[in-house]
Amino acid sequence: MNIGTASEKTGLPAKTIRYYEEIGLLSPERADNGYRDYSANDVHRLRFLQRARGLGFSVEECRQLLSLYGDKNRESADVKAIASAKLVEIDRKLAELAALRSMLSHLVSHCHGDDRPDCPIMDELSGRSGMQ
Amino acid sequence: MNIGTASEKTGLPAKTIRYYEEIGLLSPERADNGYRDYSANDVHRLRFLQRARGLGFSVEECRQLLSLYGDKNRESADVKAIASAKLVEIDRKLAELAALRSMLSHLVSHCHGDDRPDCPIMDELSGRSGMQ
DNA sequence: CTTGACCTTCCAGTGACTGGAAGCCCTATC
DNA sequence: GATAGGGCTTCCAGTCACTGGAAGGTCAAG
Numbered sequence: 078m079n080i081g082t083a084s085e086k087t088g089l090p091a092k093t094i095r096y097y098e099e100i101g102l103l104s105p106e107r108a109d110n111g112y113r114d115y116s117a118n119d120v121h122r123l124r125f126l127q128r129a130r131g132l133g134f135s136v137e138e139c140r141q142l143l144s145l146y147g148d149k150n151r152e153s154a155d156v157k158a159i160a161s162a163k164l165v166e167i168d169r170k171l172a173e174l175a176a177l178r179s180m181l182s183h184l185v186s187h188c189h190g191d192d193r194p195d196c197p198i199m200d201e202l203s204g205r206s207g208m209q
Numbered sequence: 210m211n212i213g214t215a216s217e218k219t220g221l222p223a224k225t226i227r228y229y230e231e232i233g234l235l236s237p238e239r240a241d242n243g244y245r246d247y248s249a250n251d252v253h254r255l256r257f258l259q260r261a262r263g264l265g266f267s268v269e270e271c272r273q274l275l276s277l278y279g280d281k282n283r284e285s286a287d288v289k290a291i292a293s294a295k296l297v298e299i300d301r302k303l304a305e306l307a308a309l310r311s312m313l314s315h316l317v318s319h320c321h322g323d324d325r326p327d328c329p330i331m332d333e334l335s336g337r338s339g340m341q
Numbered sequence: 342c343t344t345g346a347c348c349t350t351c352c353a354g355t356g357a358c359t360g361g362a363a364g365c366c367c368t369a370t371c
Numbered sequence: 372g373a374t375a376g377g378g379c380t381t382c383c384a385g386t387c388a389c390t391g392g393a394a395g396g397t398c399a400a401g
Contacts, residue, residue, distance in 0.1 A: 181292045
């Protein structure tokens with residue numbers, strides 16, 4: 078499949094897809110005419126990248142996560158260590174997103190006046206319990 | 210409070226804090242000696258920025274979200290519209306994080322062999338249900 | 342066989358930082 | 372009171388992750 082189709086299927090701009098190839102995140106085949114030819118697996122990787130990047134994971138983190146799937150030579154303990162570390166981070170992100178959600182939802186449902194409400198939204202928004 | 214203390218309290222590098230000021234995300238006072246002087250409110254804003262950026266919101270999105278809190282002149286309907294739109298996005302992010310979590314957790318608990326497992330993790334990871 | 346959409350590479354620009362130089366401020370010790 | 376150290380200042384340059392644009396090749400339709 079051509080890059081345009083891959084772009085549609087993943088929501089990533091073609092430019093970004095080429096960039097991801099340039100930095101070694103995937104290696105699509107080339108057709109005889111020189112066009113990139115994306116497999117279903119390539120699309121999976123790209124879709125994953127689209128999601129993980131949007132969730133605040135760096136490109137290097139994405140590379141690690143992708144390697145969990147793709148690298149057949151990797152030791153099982155190694156896989157587990159990386160995956161476990163990411164799990165902790167994901168749980169933190171989940172909690173932060175939930176806090177943000179509750180703050181916004183509060184704002185939508187309670188603050189209907191013509192002016193800024195007095196409720197200390199910032200407390201929730203910046204995390205009542207000390208972070209890190 | 211000086212920038213070093215603000216940096217400690219928020220987990221943001223001093224460089225980043227100065228950058229956020231430069232692009233108008235906060236305006237700390239200045240002490241007589243020219244040093245930036247951060248209030249508790251400034252620290253709240255910074256802590257929020259630290260979180261929201263880590264969750265994949267762009268600086269412009271963060272600016273909008275901060276304005277929900279800070280702008281007393283904003284119309285209520287406007288606030289609600291922005292907050293509601295962000296809620297939708299947050300819910301999407303929450304679902305994606307949950308999917309990522311389930312994939313990683315599956316990897317940790319099921320794939321204990323010496324080699325890559327056969328389970329098609331990519332299906333989960335790239336989202337079984339078609340996105341956008 | 343031309344038009345237009347899609348592809349290629351390459352190079353430059355942007356957003357969001359990040360590092361480093363040069364110099365001022367402040368405390369602390371000699 | 373001089374000086375050493377750490378923290379602060381500005382400014383300018385560099386990096387990461389894209390993003391836009393130019394110049395040109397490919398392909399299906401008319």
